Amino acid sequence: MNKEQIIRDAHEFMETHVPSTRPKEGYLSHVLGVLDFALMLAKEYNADAFILEIAALLHDTGAYVGENHCEESAKIAQEWLAKYELPKPVHDKIIACILHHSTNSDISGKGSIEEQILRDADGLGFLKNNFIEFYDIQKKKHLPSEAKAVSVLKVKDMFAKVTTEKGISLGKPLLEKALEYFKSAS
Numbered sequence: 001m002n003k004e005q006i007i008r009d010a011h012e013f014m015e016t017h018v019p020s021t022r023p024k025e026g027y028l029s030h031v032l033g034v035l036d037f038a039l040m041l042a043k044e045y046n047a048d049a050f051i052l053e054i055a056a057l058l059h060d061t062g063a064y065v066g067e068n069h070c071e072e073s074a075k076i077a078q079e080w081l082a083k084y085e086l087p088k089p090v091h092d093k094i095i096a097c098i099l100h101h102s103t104n105s106d107i108s109g110k111g112s113i114e115e116q117i118l119r120d121a122d123g124l125g126f127l128k129n130n131f132i133e134f135y136d137i138q139k140k141k142h143l144p145s146e147a148k149a150v151s152v153l154k155v156k157d158m159f160a161k162v163t164t165e166k167g168i169s170l171g172k173p174l175l176e177k178a179l180e181y182f183k184s185a186s
């Protein structure tokens with residue numbers, strides 16, 4: 001099977017497997033935002049765009065488990081990838097990207113350039129498309145001041161996990177805009 005077909009299948013799988021805990025619209029905007037940044041950074045750093053496209057599309061499929069969703073997403077991706085018989089290094093890199101895309105990752109060092117890029121893209125995608133949705137969800141769980149504090153912390157954490165030079169330059173204005181939003185948000 002060619003790569004284009006696998007990518008089309010991955011898009012379809014992502015759209016039909018929205019985690020039960022995530023509103024569909026926000027989930028799609030997040031994943032597609034992450035994909036855009038991942039491909040942009042892949043170009044910048046000569047990284048493998050196929051690995052990043054598949055990893056970006058599947059990175060949050062296990063988000064319904066909450067905290068340890070990287071492991072769950074990696075497990076789902078592994079099962080999904082089995083039918084394609086990709087070369088082992090390609091398969092393993094996709095799984096490593098998904099496994100290490102969160103700030104909760106305990107890997108030492110930054111991993112491959114593809115792993116770094118997916119982590120960056122996840123942070124950037126959140127800062128561009130999802131922090132307001134995150135805040136809205138927090139407001140349902142916490143008192144207003146606490147919801148704001150949790151959201152500001154989350155925004156800062158998502159920026160902190162961006163490590164490539166290009167990612168940081170893309171993320172700075174997004175971080176500023178998000179923090180500006182919280183100054184007057186109610």
Ligand SMILES: [Fe+2]
Pocket residue numbers: 030034059060122
């Ligand atoms: Fe994500």
